[in-house]
Amino acid sequence: MPWKITVAFWVAIAVLMLSAIATQHMEWYGVSSRLFAYMALCAVGYVISWLCLVYVNTRHTARRLTGRSREDKS
DSSP states (O other), rough: OOOOHHHHHHHHHHHHHHHHHHHHHTTTTTHHHHHHHHHHHHHHHHHHHHHHHHHHHHHHHHHHHHHHOHHHOO
C-alpha cells in the first residue's frame, strides 16, 4: 500500500481517537461512543484495504510467473 494512504488512515484513526477521548472527558458519551465506532470502522477499512492489496498483488505475481498476460487471452 502506498505510504500516503497508510498515513491518511493512521491520521484519521488518531484524530478520531483523540476526539473521542476529549468528548468522553467532557462527558458527552453519545458523541464519544460514535467517534470510537468511526475509529473502529476506519481501522477495519485499513485492514480490508491491505487484504485487497495482497489479493491483487498475488494475482499479478501469479500471472507474471505463468507468463500469461492480457494479450495471450485474446
